[in-house]
Amino acid sequence: MKAFTVFMPVHNTDAYLNEAIESVLKQDYEDFDFLIIDDGSTDKSKEIIMSYSDPRIKFISAPHDYIATLNMGLEVASGEYIAHFDSDDIMPSNRLSIQLDFIRSHPDIDVCGGYIEMFGNINEIITWYPLTHREITNFFLWGSPVVHGTSCIKKEFIVRNNLQYSDDYIYCEDYKLWVDIAKAGGKFANIPETLLQYRCHRAQVSTQHHSEQKNGSLIVRQEAIEWFVSNIEKNTSLGMEVVEKFLPSWNFLNMHNMLTPETYVRTIYEIVDKLRDRKIINV
Incomplete structure (x- = not known):
């Protein structure tokens, strides 16, 4: 079994596709499978993919249904880890070797990602992502803490817990x-x-469907x-006070627009963090 299956879904990205594919094929760690699934492209994407003869590439053509395509990738990927990558981006040549070194020295980790360098309309290196499991899961209260295109997911964990992308969250399917994964006990x-x-x-997609x-x-x-909240230890006085008194009152104020969204979330975040300090939340 290969350590990695690099999985790249494709939909109408012919303008960027050669650059994306070449960046994967030029990885300094070379022993991986490269699964490319075309998601019903109507441009020249399929022709570009089929012009490559590298034996590491496995190409599947599917009708346009992005979530179904993502789930097909989870199912078909044969590597120990699934390394996600988008067809309009560029993979640094050392990405797989960096992630391989990390996952071999941290076998308890089920999902790992990293920093990104933005280019095009915006040029910036983003380094503020949370690093540890606790920081990452706390960050769920603000948004998605792992960039999907950097993610490396343990295939066995996905299969064992029968996990997949949800049709109900088409524009934030990774966050969901x-x-x-965290609910199933996964480590980040x-x-x-x-x-x-x-x-x-x-x-x-993130530009065209920002509102959704x-x-x-x-x-x-x-x-x-x-x-x-479901993981607060109810046999502690502080845990019971938070569950029975504070949260209902706080949710009431939020429901009646008496709090700003930032105040609501920041307060919940601080409570969760303090309860984790005191081992009253254990996740």
Whole structure:
């Protein structure tokens, strides 16, 4: 079994596709499978993919259904880890070797990601992502803490827990999957290295569907809050006070628009962090 299957879904990215594919094939760690699934492209993407003869490439053509394509990737990937990558980005040549070194020295980690370098409409290296499991799961209360295109997921964990991407969260499907993995007991880490050159352009999904992505993310955030609450130790006086008194009052104020969204989330975040300090939340 290969250590990695690099999984790249493709939908109408012919302008960037050669550069994306070449960046994967030029990894300094070469022993991996490269699964490319075309998600119903109507441009020249399929022709570009089929022009490559590298034996590491496995190509599948599928009808356009992005979530179904992502789940097909989870199912078909044969590597020990699934390394996600988007077809309009560039993979630094040392990404796989960096992640391999990390996962071999941290076998308890089920999902690991890293930093990104943005280019195109925005040029910036993003290094503020949380690093440890606790920091990452706390960050669920703000948003997605692992960049999907840097993520490396343990395939065995996905299979054992019967996890997949959800059709109900099409524009924040990665954020939802991270929360589901945490609920199943998965462990997270981000590596403080740049693992992706992230192309910013007007045609990308996060730009075209920003409103839908934001609304879906609010639902996932609420699921994360409920997950933390469900893991509060109820046999402690502080835990009971938070569950029975504070949270109902705080939710009432939030429901009636008496709190700013930032105040609501920041306070929940601080409570969760303090309860984890006192071992009253153990996740």
